[in-house]
Amino acid sequence: xxxxxxxxxxxxxxxxxxxxxxxxxxxxxxxxxxxxxxxxxxxxxxxxxxxxxxxxxxxxxxxxxxxxxxxxxxxxxxxxxxxxxxxxxxxxxxxxxxxxxxxxxxxxxxxxxxxxxxxxxxxxxxxxxxxxxxxxxxxxxxxxxxxxxxxxxxxxxxxxxxxxxxxxxxxxxxxxxxxxxxxxxxxxxxxxxxxxxxxxxxxxxxxxxxxxxxxxxxxxxxxxxxxxxxxxxxxxxxxxxxxxxxxxxxxxxxxxxxxxxxxxxxxxxxxxxxxxxxxxxxxxxxxxxxxxxxxxxxxxxxxxxxxxx
Amino acid sequence: xxxxxxxxxxxxxxxxxxxxxxxxxxxxxxxxxxxxxxxxxxxxxxxxxxxxxxxxxxxxxxxxxxxxxxxxxxxxxxxxxxxxxxxxxxxxxxxxxxxxxxxxxxxxxxxxxxxx
Numbered sequence: 001x002x003x004x005x006x007x008x009x010x011x012x013x014x015x016x017x018x019x020x021x022x023x024x025x026x027x028x029x030x031x032x033x034x035x036x037x038x039x040x041x042x043x044x045x046x047x048x049x050x051x052x053x054x055x056x057x058x059x060x061x062x063x064x065x066x067x068x069x070x071x072x073x074x075x076x077x078x079x080x081x082x083x084x085x086x087x088x089x090x091x092x093x094x095x096x097x098x099x100x101x102x103x104x105x106x107x108x109x110x111x112x113x114x115x116x117x118x119x120x121x122x123x124x125x126x127x128x129x130x131x132x133x134x135x136x137x138x139x140x141x142x143x144x145x146x147x148x149x150x151x152x153x154x155x156x157x158x159x160x161x162x163x164x165x166x167x168x169x170x171x172x173x174x175x176x177x178x179x180x181x182x183x184x185x186x187x188x189x190x191x192x193x194x195x196x197x198x199x200x201x202x203x204x205x206x207x208x209x210x211x212x213x214x215x216x217x218x219x220x221x222x223x224x225x226x227x228x229x230x231x232x233x234x235x236x237x238x239x240x241x242x243x244x245x246x247x248x249x250x251x252x253x254x255x256x257x258x259x260x261x262x263x264x265x266x267x268x269x270x271x272x273x274x275x276x277x278x279x280x281x282x283x284x285x286x287x288x289x290x291x292x293x294x295x296x297x298x299x300x301x302x303x304x305x306x307x308x309x
Numbered sequence: 310x311x312x313x314x315x316x317x318x319x320x321x322x323x324x325x326x327x328x329x330x331x332x333x334x335x336x337x338x339x340x341x342x343x344x345x346x347x348x349x350x351x352x353x354x355x356x357x358x359x360x361x362x363x364x365x366x367x368x369x370x371x372x373x374x375x376x377x378x379x380x381x382x383x384x385x386x387x388x389x390x391x392x393x394x395x396x397x398x399x400x401x402x403x404x405x406x407x408x409x410x411x412x413x414x415x416x417x418x419x420x421x422x423x424x425x
Contacts, residue, residue, distance in 0.1 A: 134340075136340055136343065139343060139345045139350065142345050142348065143345065143348055143349065143350055144347075144348030144349060144380075145378070154336075156329075157329055158329060158332040158333060158336060242378050245340070245343045245350060246340045246343070250336075262423060265423075267422055267423070267424070270329075280322065280325055280326050280329065281326060281418060281421075281422040281424075282326075282329060282330070282333070282422070283330065283421075283422040283423050284333065285337075286337055287333065287336075287337060
């Protein structure tokens with residue numbers, strides 16, 4: 001069942017029917033809608049194409065109406081679409097600094113349906129832990145490229161990912177592309193093919209795991225996107241999907257933490273992957289940030305919301 | 310711990326943080342050099358600015374340049390294109406030098422990460 005209703009209004013400064021879409025399904029550990037409200041507020045503050053859409057389930061939405069009020073949701077989102085997730089088992093291990101881990105169900109099976117669900121012609125699909133801090137992604141909406149994502153990423157230390165599994169699907173395998181932020185024009189045929197192929201990889205996950213030689217049993221959309229791109233490119237180096245304008249994506253690793261929120265930036269603690277007890281401070285300003293430590297966002301949610309007021 | 314080693318390690322930590330903040334400022338400047346013209350993306354670096362200026366001065370219009378995705382793009386109005394490139398270059402470099410000077414003046418980690 002799909003239900004779409006327009007809630008609230010925003011200053012619509014976008015050109016045409018463009019916008020940003022988020023998926024958020026709460027679980028017993030993480031309030032994804034709360035994170036989405038923050039991410040949407042950041043979009044509204046920094047981007048011109050700032051219409052927003054939340055795709056969620058009824059239970060998560062009901063909880064958010066109680067915990068954050070309808071007024072907060074209306075301010076953050078122009079559209080709320082109810083789409084029940086597939087609820088297939090997908091238990092993922094999360095980190096909060098090097099010292100804490102927890103496990104919970106991760107609902108990402110239906111992300112490829114965004115092409116059918118998004119109310120926008122040109123959509124930027126963002127993960128709820130991606131905080132927009134500049135207007136670079138607006139450029140994507142004006143380019144002659146129907147499909148773009150981050151092809152590379154760097155840590156807070158301005159280094160490429162330490163672990164092979166965040167650079168490649170296998171040590172001798174294809175490069176990993178990031179599904180954290182995907183820009184697409186839903187009226188483009190190749191885009192349609194891409195999302196269909198993503199769905200095919202999902203439906204045959206065990207086969208593709210074997211074929212591409214990776215160990216992880218959880219469904220990773222980064223991997224699904226990388227495989228779909230590899231197939232559509234003709235099984236050679238990616239020439240099909242172009243990088244987003246501010247590629248590489250900067251990310252706060254799950255074992256990093258937010259130390260404080262400044263009036264114009266975020267100060268983080270960055271751990272050293274091979275000596276996890278060693279940290280440095282990093283102050284980030286005007287950089288889009290994928291903050292993978294979701295509990296760190298939650299701890300600093302009020303301060304971060306003030307940053308995006 | 311030996312005082313000499315403690316001071317050296319403190320300095321080492323400071324240098325690491327300093328280098329990282331400089332890299333971030335540089336990365337931000339690189340991003341700011343991106344310019345959209347028509348439906349294409351260009352990097353407003355010194356080479357492209359000089360090339361476009363040369364073509365404009367030689368009244369060689371329209372002319373073709375490659376965008377960041379290596380697609381050939383025909384430039385119809387070299388004046389507007391050049392203006393956009395110079396404006397992006399100036400904004401990026403001005404922000405870069407302000408950040409760089411601030412980082413350079415910081416003599417301890419707290420200053421570097423704006424703790425004080």
